[in-house]
Amino acid sequence: MRVSxxxxxxxxxxxxxxxxxxxxxxxxxxxxxVLAALQARGGDSGRSRFVxxxxxxxxxxxxxxxxxxxxxxxxxxxxxxxxxxxxxxRVAAALVVLDGRLARALGDCGVPVVxxxxxxxxxxxxxxxxxxxxxxxxxxxxxxxxxxECTGVLADVRRLRWVDAVIAGGGAGRSAAPGPRPRRxxxxxxxxxxxxxxxxxxxxxxxxxxxxxxxxxxGFDEVHVAGNLPAWLAGQLVDSCPVPAATTVGALxxxxxxxxxxxCDVLLASPxxxxxxxxxxxxxxxxxxxxxxxxxxxxxRFHERAVGGGSRVVWPKEVFAEDEAxxxxxxxxxxxxxxxxxxxxxxxxxxxxxxxxxxxxxxxxALRRVEREPGTDWGALTAxxxxxxxxxxAEALVEVLGAAGxxx
Numbered sequence: 075m076r077v078s079x080x081x082x083x084x085x086x087x088x089x090x091x092x093x094x095x096x097x098x099x100x101x102x103x104x105x106x107x108v109l110a111a112l113q114a115r116g117g118d119s120g121r122s123r124f125v126x127x128x129x130x131x132x133x134x135x136x137x138x139x140x141x142x143x144x145x146x147x148x149x150x151x152x153x154x155x156x157x158x159x160x161x162x163x164r165v166a167a168a169l170v171v172l173d174g175r176l177a178r179a180l181g182d183c184g185v186p187v188v189x190x191x192x193x194x195x196x197x198x199x200x201x202x203x204x205x206x207x208x209x210x211x212x213x214x215x216x217x218x219x220x221x222x223e224c225t226g227v228l229a230d231v232r233r234l235r236w237v238d239a240v241i242a243g244g245g246a247g248r249s250a251a252p253g254p255r256p257r258r259x260x261x262x263x264x265x266x267x268x269x270x271x272x273x274x275x276x277x278x279x280x281x282x283x284x285x286x287x288x289x290x291x292x293g294f295d296e297v298h299v300a301g302n303l304p305a306w307l308a309g310q311l312v313d314s315c316p317v318p319a320a321t322t323v324g325a326l327x328x329x330x331x332x333x334x335x336x337x338c339d340v341l342l343a344s345p346x347x348x349x350x351x352x353x354x355x356x357x358x359x360x361x362x363x364x365x366x367x368x369x370x371x372x373x374x375r376f377h378e379r380a381v382g383g384g385s386r387v388v389w390p391k392e393v394f395a396e397d398e399a400x401x402x403x404x405x406x407x408x409x410x411x412x413x414x415x416x417x418x419x420x421x422x423x424x425x426x427x428x429x430x431x432x433x434x435x436x437x438x439x440a441l442r443r444v445e446r447e448p449g450t451d452w453g454a455l456t457a458x459x460x461x462x463x464x465x466x467x468a469e470a471l472v473e474v475l476g477a478a479g480x481x482x
Contacts, residue, residue, distance in 0.1 A: 102265075106135060108467045112468045153179055165185050174189070174206050200407070215239060263277070263299065266366070268411075290318050296318060350376075359385075362378070
């Protein structure tokens, strides 16, 4: 794979380190989209190789990407190992999605970093220390609303560049073939695991049976469940409830996920922003499942406001109240996450059957709304923020590589 740059000669090879935070799978989807955009540029001068850092959770999503080799980093004091990798691999630049600590550590090693922030609306003064405000290029993804709590932090980013949605481009659109065919659904649970999350299985235990039962009752014939579900848990949950006749479960590489997405009649997704924006690009009817974390509260609300429909499912108040979580974030994201994760865990341990039944009813009602409103503009959120972000981030990386000079 060749990446064009402003300097160097045809035989050069420069190493780019790539990384995404281990918080869901959105960052890996964005890495995949940017790498595809780099590949689409073709090669006129300068040649780059890619190595991956950490990002263990997201590697299945990046299957088939041009990342040549992955390096794990120790949880305790990773700086020495990172410095060794940078030195031995001759890292000329880095592309980092959302992992502020790693971006800062790479900067300390003398590596120019292109940082992708897909959640600029989330940060407050309590998060300032986690963000790489001095990154070589800080690419903030456009959003439909920027709360006032964020503006002071973003004002201190030294080289801020706003970009469109960083999502995969091209590919086939949704099929509109005439004639009868099975009704297909895709359920997307994402990476599920995250920092501070002790019991990652609580969310699928509450939500997956509810979603599958609602789909079966609504007459869907086929459903695929995509997400970071181990086989034992997936089998247990699928066997626990009525499901559509053809139900399959398994993690999908990014391209495979997009193919499934284009072929489905409805998407049921825990509202990760990358997934919502990719579904919007394809105009796929979408039901937002209850949020897993703080950012997904924002994402679900943004989506609901943009499409103008009632296809967002919120947790029963006994789990947690969204407005309370949003109020807590002024002290940093961690305080809000304690409320969210604690509420989901308690519901799974103490009231699983009742909570799942309540969610099932809400999902079924959302599916009915989707069918009652066939004129909904499901691409509205994506249209608001644009779709050229992957190419714009790729351009920023090419600029940084050009400024870095010839390969070492």
